[in-house]
Amino acid sequence: MGRSPCCSKEGLNRGAWTAHEDKILREYIRVHGEGRWRNLPKRAGLKRCGKSCRLRWLNYLRPDIKRGNISPDEEELIIRLHKLLGNRWSLIAGRLPGRTDNEIKNYWNTNLGKKVKDGHQTTTGNNTQNPMPNPSPSLSPPKLDSHVVRTKATKCSKLLFLNPPPHPSMQNKFKTEAEEEEEEARLVNGVIRNQMEHTTYDNGFLSFPDEEKELSTDLLIDFNVGDFCLSDLLNSDFSNSYNFSCNINNVNNHEQLSPCSDQPDPMFSDEVLKDWTHNNFADEANASNNLRSFISFLESTEERLGE
């Protein structure tokens, strides 16, 4: 059975929006709010498909939208996020306040994609403020694909960390028992334990005291997300339903990465990233600094991935 079209195409305007149509749509949404896109055109008196209205609003008319002039920092971030997330434009855009997925996608297709492909990903040339610390290896095209997340079939919003059986792609990470024990000892005795004492759960999510937001980033890295989880998870087919849970208590009990099923602890999930953006970009004035801090985070992660 075929899916019914979102609307009848007959009698509808297509192509570029006129200023008048924009005005109608803007006014309608100002009064009635977003949503109910299918009925919106009829109610608003627009000869447009609902999807078209939604797209126009989200990509062009929304008041908080920032258009054009993508800064070197933003460009840098897009490249790094794309390396980690692949073509998940909405996620990438979510890390760039005021930017839309469509704009990021277009910018990538017309500028960055070529740059990266040509190996000129150090972008604007005059971007000397934030030189890439580990230029070629992690950004070379062949490695790009190795960290792309394929989410077409399965949208992964939560990650669980379980112990055996490990994902086949992770097996080389579990080398020998001696290495495991050494790693375990490092985890238990290292920075993690100290930080765990200040770690709380918020709705099943890891949360940190405000003054330790920075530490929380370090924690993610020290907690071997880069070495063990992130690269493989980003490379995993989540439909394989390998669930992983990082049980903090078990870590403290020398049962690192033990099976745990009740509360997922997403380490690098969409929610975590969204939350990060929300917290760090809420204040526009600090957006630039936060952009840098996020880039630093990605740099750290990339270093781990490159090891």
Add this chain to the structure above:
DNA sequence: AAAACCCCCAACCGCGCAGCT
């Protein structure tokens, strides 16, 4: 000056997921 070509990006399209009945 104008034809040909190139490039950008707004808009379109089809599909998948979530939620509801």
Add this chain to the structure above:
DNA sequence: GAGCTGCGCGGTTGGGGGTTT
């Protein structure tokens, strides 16, 4: 569980402006 709707996502298209010949 099936069917339907609403919404969001990512790939693709094509109009139009800019550049080259």
